[in-house]
Amino acid sequence: MAVPGNATWTPLVRNPKMETFYYVEMTGISIGGTPVAGIAASDLKLDPMTGKGGVIIDSGTSVTRLPGPAYAAMRDAFKAGAAGLREAPGGFSLFDTCYDLSGRKVVKVPTVALHLAGGGVVQLPAENYLIPVDTKGTFCFAFAGTESGVSIIGNIQQQGFQVVFDGVNERVGFVPRGC
Structure with a gap:
């Protein structure tokens, strides 16, 4: 399979306690370029001694999950960058940050990027982090907190990317608009 040259590559991380998942090292997240x-x-970070923590790529999980404090920091940074949008009260299901975008044709939101080991940056398109949840124009920030200790890059954030698992070279690549 030929992989386009614009792939963002990051090493796969082995978890000796849980070898069935594809782990990567996420070094941070930026909102609006910051x-x-x-x-x-x-x-x-994954603790290889205990097998706890770390970040897995999982197409079977819908939204990206982050440890509670990390999620709260990300959500608050996004809300600050989206201060011009009208929040929808009460959230929706597992989403605690939603916006009423009814009647709007153009919406300006801050960018969201995942930073990976090796210097790779996966710049998410807005439709991968602000998703419609009803027919009334409610859109929610498609990330959530978790107390499980394991972070997950979910399938909503993977949409529109070709995600390439290169087991021979022990790495995973993200190709924007690759599928």
Whole structure:
């Protein structure tokens, strides 16, 4: 399979306690081009001795999950960057940050990027992090917190990317608009 040259590659991380998942090292997240100060690389790091923590890529999980404090820092940075939008009260299902975008043709939102080991940056398109949840114009920030200790890059954030698992070279690549 030929992989386009614009792939963002990052090494696969082995978890000796849980070998069935594809782990990567996420070093941070930026909102609007600025690293989120409340997310430390250590919040997302796998402890190979205990097998706890880390970040997996999972097409079977819908939304990206982050440890509670890291998620709160990311959400708050996004809300600050989206201050011009009208929040929808109450959230929706597992989403606690939603916006009423009814009647709007153009919406300006801050960018969201995932930073990976090796210097790779996966710049998410807006439709991968602000998703419609009803027919009334409610859109929600498609990330959530977790207390499980394992972070997950979910399938909503993977949409529109060709995600390439290169087992021979022990790496994973993200190709924007690759599928």
